[in-house]
Amino acid sequence: MSSPLSGRTARSFVPTITPDGALTPTGRVRRVTLRTSDGVPIDAAYEPGPTGAEGLAIVLAHGFTGDLERPHVRRAAGVFAQYAAVVTFSFRGHGKSGGRSTVGDREVLDLAAAVAWARSLGHTRVVTVGFSMGGSVVLRHAALHGGGAGSAHGGRTEDSGRMDARTDAVVAVSAPARWYYRGTAPMRRLHFVVMNPVGRLVGRLGLRTRIHSQEWDPVPLSPVESVPLIAPTPLLVVHGDRDPYFPLDHPRMLAAAAGGGAELWLEPGMGHAEHAAGEALLRRIAAWAA
Template sequence: MTGHRVIPKLGGMPQPGRTPLAPSFPVTLRTDDNVRIDAAHTPSRGAEDLGIVLAHGFTGSLRERPTRRITHVLSGFGGVVSFDFRGHGRSGGESTVGDREILDLDAAVRHARTIGYARVTVVGFSMGGAVALRHAGVLGGVDAVAAVSAPARWYYRGTRPMRQVHWAIERPAGRLAARLGKRTRIKKGAWDPVPLAPYEAAARISPTPLLVVHGDADAFFPLDHAYQIHGAAAEPKELWIEPGYGHAESAATPELIRRIGRWLRLRA
């Protein structure tokens, strides 16, 4: 069952000197494995038939300012359904760091269809980008996919930030730090079986249009991840290598998000 209720917009009143964010209305979703997912719907200020599902990165949240700013910009192109992955923020369950999260994304996609969007697209950042690729390749049901700053493969430890991420995932002290510092609850234990790698999922997405976006200043995943995802995918596909762009939501400029929004509107 999918329930929803309307309350005042996230973040309360806009602060002086800042552009007001588009109003977002909370929604509670349930996944196929019965995990409660905290979500929000921001109505469209652009194409009324286009829904954009926004999937955040690891330790992110729909309530964080970078995600809210991205939601506001994307709502100029379509209605936005944002949500917290399991184990993040106010959602239930524990994070499996890209495995069972495809069920969370699927619940958000189905909700976008339920509330009337004829075209439903997905934008995912970092872990959310990997989940977007896996969802489109394994479950399908979307009209276009944009994967931003996504890893191509699992267990990558080639950069210092990713070694820190693995410490947070694999060590009890790291999981405690993630829970206390980032409100992220991580499931203990290894994957069994190991889920399909993002680049392998990308090979299954066609004929759904795919956009791969990556920065040449990404401190987490070097450019070979973007090239591997794009190279594995069949047409229609595009690859944007963004000069000076770092990693995921916090580094994304409004202009980049607008370009992604225009791409979604034209390709879906």
Template sequence: MDLRPSSRHPVHPPERVVTLLTADGQRVSAAYDAPLPGAVDGLTIVVAHGFTGSWRRPDNRAIAQALSAHAAVVSYDARGHGRSSGATTLGDDEVLDLDAVAAWARWLGATSVATVGFSMGGSVVLRHAALTGRSTREGADAVVSVSAAGFWFYKGTAPMRLLHTAVASPVGRGILRHGFGTRVTATEWQEPYPLSPSESASLLAPLPLLVVHGDRDTYFPLEHSRSIVRAARAGAAERGVADRAEEWVERGFAHAESAATPDLVDRIGRWCTGAVGHDARGAADGAVARRSTP
């Protein structure tokens, strides 16, 4: 979720662009970046963007291209964004978009899928993994959540108060539509509310999970990432399964795609290949990754 303009120059176009159909009939624009020489075989990394994002934005294209050094990459426009149909539901029905994209990645030949989400996309990858599990074709084999909210309805920072005001009013939704190309549903959530990111994380173990957050995030402070990691570890302990959750607290990192450095994206790519057993290098060195515990 980032209302700032993109900070990167355009990079190379993807190898392939398609339109996919979700289970509820929405059209999703998706792009495929072939793995670069030296990348591992069999793994596809699926990238879910943040609020106001699109796979076509320079920030997102730069991330996709950087990750293609490690594996094939599929990125997409969630509903209500870019050239996909519909309106964004702020992380609820977007799980169906990720379902369709992950299934396409499998159809293209992926034997393993790692989902990497930023901000709103970071919430979506957690919810998707919890709701689909590893028993379905769409399920992820590893999950990376970057700059995600840990719980809903947060208004503790100025950007989030502004966002809540915008999505709740016709004028604000008009500004988002015309100024940022993001079409927001006018339908408010009703109880029971969608499974929260932290609740979702509690259901993931023993799935490999990486939670990345910046200590200068102006949208969601560190309490959000720590709530996700605590829930993941508590869920593993409750079910008596392996805890494979990791937390990286990135010094100086602000929020989501526009703040992601090439070094951070490279380490995420290496973590993905290690998490699914494709690369003996495994995750980044703990000192370099600046991991912390909740």
């Protein structure tokens, strides 16, 4: 879910980890605070995968108004954890992360910090899976850091060779293809929340999402413009045929932009994003990633 807000995508993305990173009482999930290249603290969690899958990590990027503690995000992470280690995090302006949401622009830096953290933990294969707004973010992130034609230095920072945010494969679920889309009633309501002062107050108080008040300057590369830059990184586009936010022309545009380099799954009866992704679909996505 995307709209015109402020911010410029930076190319430096090495995170720092604050001292609160520690194991929970279960001994499995590690909760940390990452810091993005533009200084925003990002709440993140790590769960080791099953024995024999230590090399693979899935980084889950939630949709607008979600966060890593939301039940639908935890449900998806729980399924993925049966196949791989899982990193979940809350985008800026969401949950316990700092900053304000730019609804898909500077969130690329949040994802980059999470991917770099996964690599710093020793994972040799990192797959990003994004839902809705998170789907647009994983596409733009892969264009910059996927090792394809558009990536900078193969995904490695200009100022540091010790950490990188390369992604080895990308899954975009219920993602928009283009910005400023208002063709459905849910998207018109979302634009009101993002663009109107009263709507942003509703977002902060009712949706627990703090939204930036300024417009994008410059307008970031759109998801459909990002897709041609992702190859040869594998790309999977997943979309429900009953998505109330983005109709089927969005996933078809994304797949077409890949020029045959993407898989397209159109899911019968599926609605939108994490809430609508059933366990069977999540398992198929995890198996594709693995």
